[in-house]
Amino acid sequence: xxxxxxxxCLLLLCTLSSQLLAAVNLSKCLLRSPSVPASITARCxxxxxxxxxxDSDSKRINLHIAIVPAKAAKVLKDPVVLxxxxxxxxxxxxxxxxxxxxxxxxxxxxILLVDQRGTGQSNRMDCTQDNSMSLLRPxxxxxxxxxxxxxxxxxxxxxxxxxxxxxxxxxxVRQRLGYSKLNLYGVSYGSRxxxxxxxxxxxxxxxxTLDGVVPADQLLGKQTAINMxxxxxxxxxRCSANxxxxxxxxxxxxxxxxxxxxLQKNPQKLSVRHPRTGKATEVSVDGDMLAQTxxxxxxxxxxxxxxxxxIKQTIDGDYQAVAxxxxxxxDSLKNQFAAGMALSVSCSEDAPFYAFEFSNxxxxxxxxxxxxxxLLLGDTIEKNIRLQCxxxxxAELSDSFKQMVRSDLPVLLLSGExxxxxxxxxxxxxxxxxxxxxHLIAPGQGHNVLPRGCxxxxxTDFVEHASTAELETKCLENLGPLPxxxxxxxxxx
Numbered sequence: 001x002x003x004x005x006x007x008x009c010l011l012l013l014c015t016l017s018s019q020l021l022a023a024v025n026l027s028k029c030l031l032r033s034p035s036v037p038a039s040i041t042a043r044c045x046x047x048x049x050x051x052x053x054x055d056s057d058s059k060r061i062n063l064h065i066a067i068v069p070a071k072a073a074k075v076l077k078d079p080v081v082l083x084x085x086x087x088x089x090x091x092x093x094x095x096x097x098x099x100x101x102x103x104x105x106x107x108x109x110x111i112l113l114v115d116q117r118g119t120g121q122s123n124r125m126d127c128t129q130d131n132s133m134s135l136l137r138p139x140x141x142x143x144x145x146x147x148x149x150x151x152x153x154x155x156x157x158x159x160x161x162x163x164x165x166x167x168x169x170x171x172x173v174r175q176r177l178g179y180s181k182l183n184l185y186g187v188s189y190g191s192r193x194x195x196x197x198x199x200x201x202x203x204x205x206x207x208x209t210l211d212g213v214v215p216a217d218q219l220l221g222k223q224t225a226i227n228m229x230x231x232x233x234x235x236x237x238r239c240s241a242n243x244x245x246x247x248x249x250x251x252x253x254x255x256x257x258x259x260x261x262x263l264q265k266n267p268q269k270l271s272v273r274h275p276r277t278g279k280a281t282e283v284s285v286d287g288d289m290l291a292q293t294x295x296x297x298x299x300x301x302x303x304x305x306x307x308x309x310x311i312k313q314t315i316d317g318d319y320q321a322v323a324x325x326x327x328x329x330x331d332s333l334k335n336q337f338a339a340g341m342a343l344s345v346s347c348s349e350d351a352p353f354y355a356f357e358f359s360n361x362x363x364x365x366x367x368x369x370x371x372x373x374x375l376l377l378g379d380t381i382e383k384n385i386r387l388q389c390x391x392x393x394x395a396e397l398s399d400s401f402k403q404m405v406r407s408d409l410p411v412l413l414l415s416g417e418x419x420x421x422x423x424x425x426x427x428x429x430x431x432x433x434x435x436x437x438x439h440l441i442a443p444g445q446g447h448n449v450l451p452r453g454c455x456x457x458x459x460t461d462f463v464e465h466a467s468t469a470e471l472e473t474k475c476l477e478n479l480g481p482l483p484x485x486x487x488x489x490x491x492x493x
């Protein structure tokens with residue numbers, strides 16, 4: 001199993017007020033993402049904060065701040081704040097992927113990007129990993145050795161890189177930049193950050209939009225295997241309901257199960273050319289690698305179209321396909337996430353509670369997806385988190401941190417119908433605590449739906465009016481899943 005330590009013209013840039021420029025020294029910069037070639041012109045600077053807020057004499061770290069200025073002559077003083085996912089992604093690196101979807105709301109409002117402490121250019125908590133080992137089924141001893149080596153390389157104390165510290169950092173940035181209130185947009189794990197900020201600083205929030213909702217009491221990693229299996233079943237059933245797809249790919253569910261168990265007992269060691277570099281790379285293809293690759297292909301409608309073909313190739317013994325996809329996916333992800341920061345969050349906010357049954361909304365929790373037989377991912381994610389967190393330093397959390405957040409503020413909840421990691425049921429659980437909220441489910445979509453179809457337009461309307469009352473959502477009916485590849489040539493014409 002792969003177990004890695006998880007353009008705007010200058011005139012428009014000058015719409016930033018002199019008050020903002022005085023508070024933080026900002027200069028022209030370019031925002032880039034590891035996953036897309038685009039770059040965005042912005043204004044960047046930094047704010048020095050103490051690593052340990054309880055000790056004013058502790059070391060200081062610099063928070064990286066970027067502002068994409070509003071284009072209008074009159075700029076409203078309640079910016080949109082992007083809270084990136086992961087955990088471990090940086091807001092300034094995530095923005096280029098979402099820039100088009102946020103373009104309309106950016107006309108009158110700045111986009112404020114603060115790289116969460118431990119990510120991006122905010123004292124990035126990352127470490128050099130032995131990626132060859134991650135592709136060669138490391139033992140528990142080897143994984144723990146990797147974790148210990150990672151801890152030695154980190155530029156900060158992992159105990160101070162959990163969500164509550166990020167929330168206080170954001171509040172300091174808001175105050176220093178002179179913004180009145182914030183329009184929070186949190187993606188996936190970023191919704192956890194949004195909830196934490198909403199709990200502590202409710203008077204400083206105008207609206208909140210949560211895309212891929214993580215309830216405050218939800219334990220990341222605990223239900224991933226069940227959620228993914230549920231969505232995978234829906235997708236494969238969709239193939240079976242299409243006569244041509246069913247003919248080309250019969251018995252995918254049973255074939256995938258058999259392929260998993262075969263590879264788990266008989267790992268296939270292959271030498272493949274890396275899809276990006278062309279360099280010969282040794283890979284051990286086992287059931288866990290197959291499972292993780294299927295899981296990551298299930299995140300977006302575009303990659304889902306390849307799933308039946310990919311599974312059929314595996315069933316037929318073409319393990320080169322598994323190795324090549326794994327290399328591409330893991331190589332792409334390693335530059336997008338700060339592994340040390342991700343572990344600091346997971347080991348403080350999730351792993352310690354794995355054996356704890358929360359009383360919040362227990363009735364509703366009983367309605368979540370449950371295991372029904374074979375789970376492709378099994379318990380590997382939870383076991384891996386437990387193992388790594390057994391030696392990872394942990395933050396101290398307040399008693400209320402895992403309690404559900406209640407708020408009367410306008411909140412827009414966004415879910416993908418086929419989201420394998422933050423299912424619509426999670427958003428439904430939080431909706432009862434948010435009386436001024438609206439939950440939209442994007443048909444046929446996966447994880448992170450803001451860029452899909454008309455959702456960005458709905459979101460812009462929501463932020464403009466700070467109300468869910470009269471949102472035009474009929475356009476969602478035009479969304480749906482993409483057709484499956486019926487062979488290597490693509491879908492049917």
